[in-house]
Amino acid sequence: MSEENKNREAEQHRVNHVIEEIDQRQEKLYTKLAGLKESVINLRQNFWEDVSVNLEESDDVIETHASIKQQAELLSERELFHGKIDEELKTLKKLKNNPYFGRIDFREDGESTSEPIYIGIASLMDHNDDDFLVFDWRAPISSLYYDYSSGKAQYQTMDGTITGEMTLKRQFMIRNGAIKGMFDTGVTIGDELLQQALGNNASTTMKSIVSTIQKEQNKIIRDEQHRFLVVQGVAGSGKTSAALQRIAYLMYRYRETLNKDNVVLFSPNPLFSSYVANVLPELGEANVRQTTFYEYLVDKIGSKLTVESPFQHMEDKLTEVRDTHYHTKKACIDYKSSLNFKQHLDEYMSSLTKDGLQFKNISFRKEVLVTKEQIRDYFYSLDPTVAIPNKLELVAKWLLREIKKQQQNEKNKDWVMEQMELLDKEEYLQAHYHMQAQDQDELYADETEEDFLRGKVVQEAFASLKQKVKQFQFVHILETYKKLFTDWPLKNAPEYWDDIREWTSKDLSQGYLAWEEATAFLYFKVCILGDTTDRSVRHLFIDEAQDYSPFQFAYIKEQFPYTRMTLLGDINQAIYTHEIKGSPLVPNNEDGSYERIVLTKSYRSTKQIVDFTTYFAPEGEMIEPFNREGQKPELVIHQGNIVEPLLAKIKALQENGHETIALICKTQQECDELLELLSDSLLVTQINEKTRSYQKGILLLPVYLAKGIEFDAVVIPNVSEAMYAGEAERTLFYTACTRAMHELVMLTDGKRCPFILEVPEDKYKVITG
Numbered sequence: 119m120s121e122e123n124k125n126r127e128a129e130q131h132r133v134n135h136v137i138e139e140i141d142q143r144q145e146k147l148y149t150k151l152a153g154l155k156e157s158v159i160n161l162r163q164n165f166w167e168d169v170s171v172n173l174e175e176s177d178d179v180i181e182t183h184a185s186i187k188q189q190a191e192l193l194s195e196r197e198l199f200h201g202k203i204d205e206e207l208k209t210l211k212k213l214k215n216n217p218y219f220g221r222i223d224f225r226e227d228g229e230s231t232s233e234p235i236y237i238g239i240a241s242l243m244d245h246n247d248d249d250f251l252v253f254d255w256r257a258p259i260s261s262l263y264y265d266y267s268s269g270k271a272q273y274q275t276m277d278g279t280i281t282g283e284m285t286l287k288r289q290f291m292i293r294n295g296a297i298k299g300m301f302d303t304g305v306t307i308g309d310e311l312l313q314q315a316l317g318n319n320a321s322t323t324m325k326s327i328v329s330t331i332q333k334e335q336n337k338i339i340r341d342e343q344h345r346f347l348v349v350q351g352v353a354g355s356g357k358t359s360a361a362l363q364r365i366a367y368l369m370y371r372y373r374e375t376l377n378k379d380n381v382v383l384f385s386p387n388p389l390f391s392s393y394v395a396n397v398l399p400e401l402g403e404a405n406v407r408q409t410t411f412y413e414y415l416v417d418k419i420g421s422k423l424t425v426e427s428p429f430q431h432m433e434d435k436l437t438e439v440r441d442t443h444y445h446t447k448k449a450c451i452d453y454k455s456s457l458n459f460k461q462h463l464d465e466y467m468s469s470l471t472k473d474g475l476q477f478k479n480i481s482f483r484k485e486v487l488v489t490k491e492q493i494r495d496y497f498y499s500l501d502p503t504v505a506i507p508n509k510l511e512l513v514a515k516w517l518l519r520e521i522k523k524q525q526q527n528e529k530n531k532d533w534v535m536e537q538m539e540l541l542d543k544e545e546y547l548q549a550h551y552h553m554q555a556q557d558q559d560e561l562y563a564d565e566t567e568e569d570f571l572r573g574k575v576v577q578e579a580f581a582s583l584k585q586k587v588k589q590f591q592f593v594h595i596l597e598t599y600k601k602l603f604t605d606w607p608l609k610n611a612p613e614y615w616d617d618i619r620e621w622t623s624k625d626l627s628q629g630y631l632a633w634e635e636a637t638a639f640l641y642f643k644v645c646i647l648g649d650t651t652d653r654s655v656r657h658l659f660i661d662e663a664q665d666y667s668p669f670q671f672a673y674i675k676e677q678f679p680y681t682r683m684t685l686l687g688d689i690n691q692a693i694y695t696h697e698i699k700g701s702p703l704v705p706n707n708e709d710g711s712y713e714r715i716v717l718t719k720s721y722r723s724t725k726q727i728v729d730f731t732t733y734f735a736p737e738g739e740m741i742e743p744f745n746r747e748g749q750k751p752e753l754v755i756h757q758g759n760i761v762e763p764l765l766a767k768i769k770a771l772q773e774n775g776h777e778t779i780a781l782i783c784k785t786q787q788e789c790d791e792l793l794e795l796l797s798d799s800l801l802v803t804q805i806n807e808k809t810r811s812y813q814k815g816i817l818l819l820p821v822y823l824a825k826g827i828e829f830d831a832v833v834i835p836n837v838s839e840a841m842y843a844g845e846a847e848r849t850l851f852y853t854a855c856t857r858a859m860h861e862l863v864m865l866t867d868g869k870r871c872p873f874i875l876e877v878p879e880d881k882y883k884v885i886t887g
């Protein structure tokens with residue numbers, strides 16, 4: 119028998135042994151679970167029999183309360199234990215199918231022999247709980263597997279650095295307990311395994327990559343030193359994958375102190391949120407809080423104002439006619455996205471300490487109790503050096519006192535009697551008991567039942583007004599913000615300032631916040647009303663960070679002052695035009711709190727697709743394809759009727775085995791037009807900004823909704839010069855092309871767009887129809 123076969127046999131033998139151990143453990147847990155289930159059912163059934171209920175004397179009530187509490191605690195403890203066993207059984211089931219994917223043999227300095235370390239998705243001890251049969255991929259020692267080839271190696275533990283020598287690094291492909299493949303490898307984890315993983319069909323949910331994490335990605339996953347971890351990675355370089363494995367790593371590393379609510383992921387759209395929702399549960403971790411930045415803003419701004427969605431913003435921008443307004447609008451977006459605007463806002467807010475803050479009348483039943491002028495006078499009579507939110511606190515206290523006075527006056531009015539008649543029996547009964555209880559108390563000797571009920575009606579009627587005062591709703595935030603554009607003399611005004619002022623005040627009068635306005639407005643609101651920083655979030659992940667403006671990122675930094683942040687993005691895919699130097703992906707690292715990792719290798723697409731897209735990548739950065747062969751991208755030049763050539767192409771792609779084929783358009787409008795043409799002859803699923811999940815098949819979507827997602831094949835129905843022309847559309851075109859894993863097809867009925875012209879003709883196939 120060859121050495122290789124002997125090794126394989128020995129390894130299969132070990133796999134069998136581990137599976138036997140798993141079987142034993144499963145059996146033990148099932149027995150425990152059955153006993154526990156019975157005891158939980160018993161506890162639930164006999165709950166009220168086992169507690170002693172006696173409510174006669176106050177001591178008895180306390181005793182009864184303690185008895186119920188004790189019984190409830192017992193029940194929840196058992197239920198928790200039941201849940202834990204359930205979780206462990208789920209993990210064992212996964213391990214039984216595929217107990218581990220890697221092995222390293224490591225000899226620690228000072229030791230004479232090497233220890234084999236087997237690495238899998240979770241740890242497993244032997245039946246005596248003495249030795250690790252499998253190490254979790256996140257254990258400190260497992261980092262050796264991702265970081266080194268044979269030779270000198272080291273890893274970090276809580277107690278310091280462990281150095282030694284790695285004598286073997288082996289990868290396994292185990293399915294249903296049988297070794298299907300086994301390779302001894304160097305530092306990059308198996309081309310063979312990666313080839314297999316990447317050659318598969320696209321899935322409608324993202325996969326975990328633990329068995330093939332690359333060295334650079336491992337750096338992202340395990341970084342614990344920096345407050346800001348910035349990852350600039352080309353399309354398909356595994357940024358999102360690394361981010362999700364990093365979350366799983368942090369949840370494991372800090373499992374005692376970090377829970378799923380302490381981690382937030384800002385994703386680019388709702389579709390993406392469900393696309394990645396599988397990864398963490400697959401790794402045995404709960405999903406963390408996921409939201410889009412838009413949803414976050416809407417939630418904080420409140421439902422009284424309408425916030426333009428980033429997709430509507432994109433759609434309008436891309437379908438807009440390029441008249442004079444176009445330049446004004448662009449100037450407006452650029453200005454409102456900039457730190458310059460933030461500075462102007464800060465200056466404006468500082469002027470409000472002296473004058474200018476707008477207030478609302480305090481009214482009750484259509485009668486003004488305190489006028490806005492009175493509130494303003496009171497506010498500006500306070501010490502100007504006190505911060506605005508603190509002064510508002512004082513105003514609120516004053517207002518509550520004023521309201522209380524009014525409350526007394528209201529008591530004897532007719533409306534109170536009318537409301538009293540609407541009270542139900544219970545409330546009258548309550549008043550009756552109340553009077554009985556007060557009988558002994560001289561203080562209340564004169565109070566009648568009617569007085570009591572009048573007081574109650576008035577108190578309830580004033581409750582919501584008082585609540586609003588406590589929330590500082592007497593400040594007219596929108597009106598004050600608007601004055602920045604109507605009244606405030608701005609120094610160093612940006613280009614088109616008069617138009618910007620006019621546009622903005624018109625929008626604001628209609629309660630409408632454009633996308634570029636929303637963050638600025640929220641920033642203004644929180645600065646005026648006071649601290650709303652979120653201290654519960656310990657880790658914030660921002661995917662597609664290139665699409666955040668400098669203003670938005672500055673706001674996020676201020677709102678999460680105690681949070682560690684991982685920012686992932688690709689400047690080549692920046693679909694909202696912001697100046698690159700202000701991008702969060704190009705941080706200024708003055709205080710050393712930033713670590714920036716650049717990923718240049720692209721794993722998603724075939725070598726031919728990466729080669730093609732590299733020529734027009736906006737930043738022209740070095741992009742290195744992973745060596746996976748495929749067809750050259752195709753450009754189909756047709757005679758004007760797109761339906762026939764498009765259907766023929768889709769049919770051919772299906773025949774090639776592609777299950778998820780995306781027709782990616784520039785805009786929603788283009789999607790709608792195409793759907794009209796195709797709906798009679800093809801079953802297409804249209805994806806819009808509200809779509810939360812999708813099935814395999816033929817999908818139709820605008821490029822800005824395809825962000826972060828991948829498909830077996832991508833068809834770009836119109837790559838004409840008229841469709842993708844200006845520089846601003848380069849990133850859109852690049853993003854669309856790089857969604858393809860295996861095949862890319864483009865169609866045009868005329869001249870190809872300038873970006874394709876930048877690619878040498880031998881890099882793609884032209885088909886003229």
Ligand SMILES: Nc1ncnc2c1ncn2[C@@H]1O[C@H](COP(=O)(O)OP(=O)(O)OP(=O)(O)O)[C@@H](O)[C@H]1O
Pocket residue numbers: 312315316325327330331332335351352353354355356357358359360687688721722825826827828856
């Ligand atoms: N180490 C790896 N092992 C296996 N597959 C990987 C690895 N890294 C990346 N991939 C695969 O490459 C593809 C792209 O990964 P991912 O979506 O994380 O990249 P991205 O950088 O976020 O892409 P984009 O910016 O274009 O949206 C996915 O199919 C992912 O599973």
